[in-house]
Amino acid sequence: MRGRRNRKSAAAFVLAAILPVVLLVLSLNIGAYRIPPKAVWSTIIDAVVPGGTAEASPYADILFRIRLPRLLLALFAGAALAVSGASLQAIFRNPLVFEFSLGISYGAAFGAAMSLVFLGRKVPPQAAAFVFAIAAVLAVLLIAGKAASQIVTILLSGVIVSALFQALLSLVELFANPYALQSLIFWLMGSLGQATWDDLALTLPVIGVGVTALILLRWRLNVLSLGDDEARALGVDVRREKMLVIGLAALTTASATAVTGVISWIGLIVPHLVRMAVGADNRKVVPLSAAAGASLLLVADDIVRTAASFEIPIGILTSVVGIPLFIVLLKRSGKVWL
């Protein structure tokens, strides 16, 4: 029995290692601009081989300035949202927790709104979204105070801060020029299409560090998910460890949300899908969530790029497809894994 489970886990890890890479390569061949597969490869080879002539390729701009930044952002943002969701669900022992629960999404949305409506181009929406996403998490921790490691306290604080930022967002919308409002609505729907190397240079290192750190903490997440008393009995400083996980999750999701806009449900659904596949052991759930989140967002982005002559905002797709999928899986499994 255990042997079969181990084989299943091993297969899942092999798949997790391969799938995002395979999807990335396939996705490089997908887009509104038709590029022959041979040309994709020759352009990439020219770019990576010393002395290559990639710049001479007519496709180099499309591949390296538009398509690749977008795909890398999908990979990293998907991993960030899913790993943060898995980690938060583990430490709060609650399957409903994800970045929305800590006020991150509404904090980021409010920041972007301030930038788009009042600050013009002086402060880019990405920067403002990041600052207010972090501010939202700090506010949650401040309100929760010494009881920040308690599930109910921090979730209630998250609800309060989310509600506050939601109200502030509505207030900004009320005063917004209708055309700034349209920019804001567009931002709130989420998009990977505007990714630039400048964005990635700021975002990917933060997400990379955050996701790696959370994966390295996966053993401790198992201990923390036993409950505070049990974790303390095992010598864990519960408050410090939880703060560390919350801080890392906030940093990664805030970095991702600041560039992509609000992309819902990845952080909630992906960890559940992974648990349904391999069980609730966080040593498996956290790294596999990274791979699954990255893969799912890549596939979702491929769909929005190719399904129609126009582009569907990815936040809409993840919600419209993700929620029914989640309901079906939940009904089939008959239980919530944690």
Add this chain to the structure above:
Amino acid sequence: MEIVDTLGRKVTIPGTVDRVISLEPEVTRIIVALGAGEKLVGIDFFLRRHDHLFPLVFPPASRLPVVSNQGQDLHYEEAVRLRPDVIFASPSEWQAAEAIERKMKVPVAALASMGRFDGLLAEIGTLGRILGREGRAAALTSYIKAHLETAAPPSSGTGSGPRPSVYLSFWGSLVRTPVSYEPVEAAGGRNVASGALPDHLGTAGLTISLEKLLVWDPDVILIQGNYPPGERQVTVEGVLRDPRLASLRAVRTGRVHYTFGFWYWWDPALVLVETLHLARLFHPGSAPGGDLVRTGDVIFKEVYGAEGLFSALCRVLECHAWTTK
């Protein structure tokens, strides 16, 4: 009198209309252009708060009560107090006109051009009949028709001359574009997004990918510049500097320009000036020449009867540079 509004509803209007509430900015502008501004007793939130042109065109608007909020919902109690003979609502919301009529027991006509020149001309005619300004409406429609006919160089209208392909970046986003923008066609251009959505969706906006823009590779890129410079999310300079767009023909040839675009549909004078502006951008050698700001002032004088209105708007939008090039 019975009229058919933009939604195809038959609306019975009283013989004499002296008190008007308008929730549709384009209708309000036309009412002023028809010389019936004194009949306005209430206007909408947008015109008061966000329109750069209307306060210049009709200064008494600053004293008129605002009868709607940001969402264009009517303040019913205020509207009742103003005792309107007729209310003009936006046809963009299908239920709004019916709901207001049921509650207010006042005729409500949903009128707008919906971004079509024939719609604009029909709207002017209908408003002329309702307000007893048929003569002025006829003169205005003739003036608009005449300008539209002369805007584009003759060669472009028949297809014998080159019609530059044009991409429009509207609504504060590089990747949001209208699938129909008639001033482009009237000025002898071809909107690359045309046909990307079914016709029944009208001028609806479309979100595209940057790759799609590269596939279209337009001759000209137009950016909606109907904002004060500090509020523009997309700028000509930004597009010209963006390395992702460097291979585009429009960027390589420097044919990236501002235009005015929709501003709660159109202003009847501004859309004429815009069409002339576009004709000059598309066909620099053959379109009617002269200083556009001066021409704009003449058009605005004809439509609104006051001097220097377009110059004043250009000072707000800092558009002297992009309309005189």
